[in-house]
Amino acid sequence: MARRNRNNILAGDEVLVPGTIVLLDPRHVLSRHAKNNSDIVLVPTPSDDPEDPLNWAPLRKTLALSCMLLYVFAVGVETAVLTSILVPFSIFSTISIPDLINGNGYSYLLAGWGLLFWQPFALQYGKRLTYLATFAGVTAINIWMAYCRSNTPWIIVNVLSGFFAATVEALPENTIVDLYFTHERGSLLALYALALIGGSTVGGVIAGFICDALGPEWVFFIPTIFGGGVWIFMLFFMEETNYNREATGMVQNVVDSELVQDTLVASTLPTSKKEHVEQAVTPTVVGSVEYKPKTFFQKLSLVSNQKRGNFWFIAWNQVRFATWPVVLFSGFMYGLNLVWTVVFGFTSSTILSAPPYNFSASMVGLTGLAALVGIFASVLTSGKLNDIIMLRLVKRNDGVYEPEMRLWLFSIAVLLIPASIILWGVGAAHGIPWMGLMTASALLAFANTLSVPLSVNYVIDSYRDMAGAALTVVIIIRNTMYFAISYGISPWIEGMGMQNAYILCAFIALITTASFLIMVKWGKEIRQKSAVKYWALRKESIDRGVVH
Template sequence: MEETNYSRSALNRLDNSPKTKAILTAHTTTDDEKVSRSMEVEPAEELPTSGRKHTTYLDKLRLIRTADLRKPNGLLGMVTRPLIFLTFPVIAYAGFSYGSNLVWFNVLNGTASLILSGEPYNFPAWAVGLSYVSPLVGVAIGSLYTGLFGDWCVLKLARRNNGVLEAEHRLWLFLPSLLLIPGGLILWGVGAAQAINWFGCVFAMGVIAATNTIGLQLSVSYCIDSYRDLSGEAMVTVILVRNTMSFAVGYGLTPWVTNMGLQNAFIVAAFAGLLQCTTFFFFVKFGKGLRIKSVPRYAYYAEQIASSGLVH
């Protein structure tokens, strides 16, 4: 089927044309006139329509059409704005928070087969795959925590703030991650190095998956709550940061664990995860001020996106 394009500017010109206004004025009647004419049947008047040239089959096969060349090109803005949004501290932090939480699940994925299929567990391939039921449960618990409990929590905080909901209120939900991220990493890596029971390792998989879910949902929500009118392209910025961090750790994981050993590597990972998680305190304190300072730029880019017809 041929692609259908609508020109909103053309429709606006049609609605504001003198002929259209005259027709609409002619049909404007008082209540008494409506009653007197209720039994009358009038022929419908045609609204003015713009001339349309018949499109031939060969025209439909063209790679480039002159009408398309006259349209404003919004591609350049769509490419550059996500990079510009890196200068918004809140958006950059949301990407960092998303990526740093995802990194630990990547670390888990990269070492799961190494740990569970090796000594002393000797899991066959199907058992290693079956152990991922634990992350599935962890994701479900994390979703319930950030969803049902999270909404209840931010509403409580909003009531204490004279009924005003701030985007930073949701960041307080990171508090359990201060214990769960380092605890899950130590239980997984150090526990495996000390040959704890297999259930401890599988339980740690669920804990790490839950913290991953908490981190990504809170990071995305914080970004959208802060810059709702930029949310579509701001999410591109968040994903760029996330993917860069996820890509980088994949190449460094194997030599890291090989050179340091499981125990030392995951002790370092636990403290790095704890340090990463504490960054939310900075934005709880200063996030609102940073958002206020970005209001002029926020308004500028929101208007730019709206004029391009990209408002969600």
């Protein structure tokens, strides 16, 4: 075998498959391990800088995470109040229900495509500034919505709302990557899903009561007041998490490439071979940096210290990922989750407001509690279950982690999503008791909350250092699918009838959700084919100082 030198086994080069990493190291061949489990390797490798977000104290990390989750929840509430008051707001604003739904579709379309601007902006100028600026935009525009009385301003306000709300779709995942290691992300992405889906659900629940008590316009005013309070909290407590880890004086492992495969399965090496590997893995100090802790006011700075002049480079990187199969798959699976939520959400008001249910606006909103039950049940079980299953599969794989290992949890969604769609659509067509529809809503919410972290985590784990750019494509695909279904759902149901349309949806859901098996089987091979492109792109980004 030819002998080649290579840097840091965890950083990799073109000979390594992107996303394939050593996660368990029971013989401690590698140097950086988790404190609560000394067999788990810390990925990514943290620097020695105490201001590196990976090195922050638990309380400081929790505060940063809490600010992000509050942001996601508040934006979700502000942008989702319409779903349960379509009928009364249509009467109040004189805008037809189809036009209201179409306008909301434009909002989601821009919430995807707007990331082409906001992701480079956040990586170039700072996530803290981006969070605060976009949240202020969403909150201000939410007030404008209450005064729309025709279709043209309704479309304009939804386009602007979607543009400013775009960051809620991808920036929070990047914040989690900034703060936490690979083995910790399953549960934390489940919390993100809780905030994202829970905020949208709570928005629908409270909107009905606000509408009945104060009038349709206050449906937009009350969440805006709440959002203003969250914005002030973020202003004083949300820190910047951008960090250029490659530029610091960190310790890296220099390893002879002939031993790469042996090191990847170090836990199975005989003693003599292990000693050989230990001699080959030696710490090398790169540079010498004096670290100074930030003051309180430095932590609240609105401008990050990232290198300037890379905005268009970062923006173009996002476009490059548009043809990568792993990214396309993640976007497709994420989009499916939103599509089925739309199929429920935009028919709930019309179904439950009509006979035999005859629900008021407040009661339609209250039915969102069923979805909240499913969301909380999923977060309490799926996040930990995801990490447990992943770690067990890693142990069986000699300590080597493959991103496809998390995908097995889609098996639950394969069963629950089609079942919930049939129960909702066929049940509504036959006028079953409302508890049956609530059961369907809870099951779908459980499955979607479980699926969102799987879709996001797959692309993050596969292309960790370029996750921001890859996630932009994922969200564009997801929200474009939403835009298409928001236009098509009403004529689709009218043309086929409630029962037939939902039966077809169930079969589509079954086939498409089961497509995760394709990536379980061939995902690693697909990632391997992208290795040369990925490592070259990563190196170019490091040279420009935009990988962190």
